[in-house]
Amino acid sequence: MKQISTRFSIAVHTLSLIAVSPNDCTGDYIAGSVNTNPVVIRRIMGMLKKAGLVDVRPGVGGASLLKDPNQITLLDVYRAVNVTEENQLFRIHENPNIRCPVGRNIEQVLQTELRDAQSALEQRLAQTTLAQLIDRFK
Template identity: 40%
Template sequence: MDTRFSVAIHVLTMISEERDRDLSSQDLAVSVGTNASHIRRVIGQVKAAGLIESSRGRSGYRLTRLPSDISLLDIYRAVQGGDRVLLFHAHPNPNEECPVGRHIESAVRPVFADVERQLEESLAAHSLEDVIDNLYSQARRSRPERINAR
């Protein structure tokens, strides 16, 4: 299972909300629950996409835009590559002698394309700020005494 998208959202949320701290890849890895090398790979992808920047000679990262200006589609594209959301792939070797095998790819392609288009539109409609707002809302419900109001 590819978790780069959710890891990238987690990392960008941490960078946004802990902007007073210089977070290392190890700090981020502890929060995500993975190893620092995986975090560095994800950071490299979001940095290459222009979503974060770092200063030479200093640890830590900064968002290049406000969380409200970073769509979940921007994050998805940063870690998954490409301009389109591609979730589904037809299996590679259907039996061409079988009437189903011969036509299955062309039969499912429009359905797959429709679902992927809907997902792309939904990701574009939500921002990192939405995730951050949800985070604070969840935290207030679970431990209201420990979370400051935003």
């Protein structure tokens, strides 16, 4: 990898804006605050919509949260923007040599550890709510 996509941080930024200024939150306005192209925002808004986090109003413009800010965690956002394939942060090399004791077992042994490590990260993300973040924007 290199790093986790900025889609995640942009999504958090976007949701924060919607929570703070429920009005004027058009794609262009958000793009102006994030400092990127409006299409990038619309794509991310589409993911947030599909995840049931926001309601976007086509035609009229703007968006609103579908959940209370203290019911939206960073983990919800993380998952919404699909940062990893099939929710697997780690990737394991495929088709090791099964005639080798290490090759035969590496996948299963590692999977346990990596799942736990990923879980630790996600649990930490789940502890922070959008409401907590918004409090610090004042």
